[in-house]
Amino acid sequence: MADLPKWHQFMLPLLEVLKERGELSRNDAIESVVQRVGLTEEQMALSQESNGKSVARGRIGWASSYLRTAGALIGPKRGYFALGPNADALFELGRPIKRADLTGFQQWQEHHAAKQAKNKSTPDSTSDINTEDSTPEDLIEAGVKQIKEQLASDLLDQMKEMDPHDFEGLVLDVLAAMGYGGGSRQAMQGVPRGPDGGIDGKINEDKLGLDQIYMQAKRYSENSVSSEKVQAFVGAMTSGGCRKGVFVTTSKFTADAMRFAESIRDPRLVLVDGDKLANLMIQHGVGIQTKEVIKISKIDLDFFGGED
Structure with missing residues (x-):
């Protein structure tokens, strides 16, 4: 052959x-x-x-x-x-x-x-693993890591091609899978489109809705999110009486945007870039499916121990 x-x-x-x-x-x-x-x-x-x-x-x-x-x-x-x-x-x-x-x-x-x-x-x-010095377990770990990295890259490519409204829904799905809103997608809602700087979703942080988190999602292919965009979102949060927010993008945040987010303590703001979002999707099983489960066996020493 x-x-x-x-x-x-x-x-x-x-x-x-x-x-x-x-x-x-x-x-x-x-x-x-x-x-x-x-x-x-x-x-x-x-x-x-x-x-x-x-x-x-x-x-x-x-x-x-x-x-x-x-x-x-x-x-x-x-x-x-x-x-x-x-x-x-x-x-x-x-x-x-x-x-x-x-x-x-x-x-x-x-x-x-x-x-x-x-x-x-x-x-x-494990990206630079030496095959001669590695155990079979090391090689498996390196292979799994490479597959995961490629999956994250493919997820990001798919997200960059989504309709912006659909991307907003995907972000809400991820947050629900992480347990926000009591893990219920129904505890989250999108909001009508408004001027830039507004909010794209409201999340009940708990099942009773005693506190809310505001979310904004920017589906960019290349452009980084500027500090002006982040500041506008914080302004929308505070005007709505919200003290917690999540800003998510498929691209990156500029250095100024990250410094601004780190500098504020009230309200609290978390920035999630494309790489982090893709890895959160993998971690919480959103937009992916298990392809296979590999079974690895080892000897049962108790079986050969000669004890009843």
Whole structure:
């Protein structure tokens, strides 16, 4: 049986089918790549030992994730693929695409700069793990971490493409999953759209509604939230008699905005940027589903202890 192509060898075929056929659903795109590469039934039958899923499909999935990070592939809507702005530059190479070909794009560099900054602030980072010195458990942990990072990145991409009103509802869903409003989405309400600086949601902090939290959600693709936006939100809070607020965005907050939020004590304000929001969604199971559970066994020493 011929060796199954590595994940990076699926990048060019994936871009080629999208160029020929246009926007495709994820499943249709994968099937088209399988046909284009000419994978045999035997190759498609190869499955991962941990979960029984197709190795080939998994590798095509990783190819799509890397292309998305580099801006060569986009998700125009949920579950669909289309060519991104950097696809033409990869076509111009005139050869199979390698991982190194992706690293020169601004989108890739920004993604990995943010990732490195996050890893530096996380003492137990496993991004640079040495496979020779690592135990199998270390390698599993490193793999899980990489999958989680990619999931957070994919969630953020999806959120940036949402309708602003739908994004406001998503934020309320996350806060409900975290236990605010007694964990009830019904204890939260959106508010009619008003001038910029207003509030996008009201949250009953407890089941009786004795105290409220105001929420504002800004779905930005690139722009950072300025201190002026944050100050306007605080003004809307205080004029409404609210002493607690959450400002959520898919992008980042400027340094001035973060300093302003840290400087006030009453009212209390929490800023949640896109990375933090994506990780909260993963932590509380919003917008995701469990793909598989891997069972790891160890020897039962009591069984071999010879005791009744």
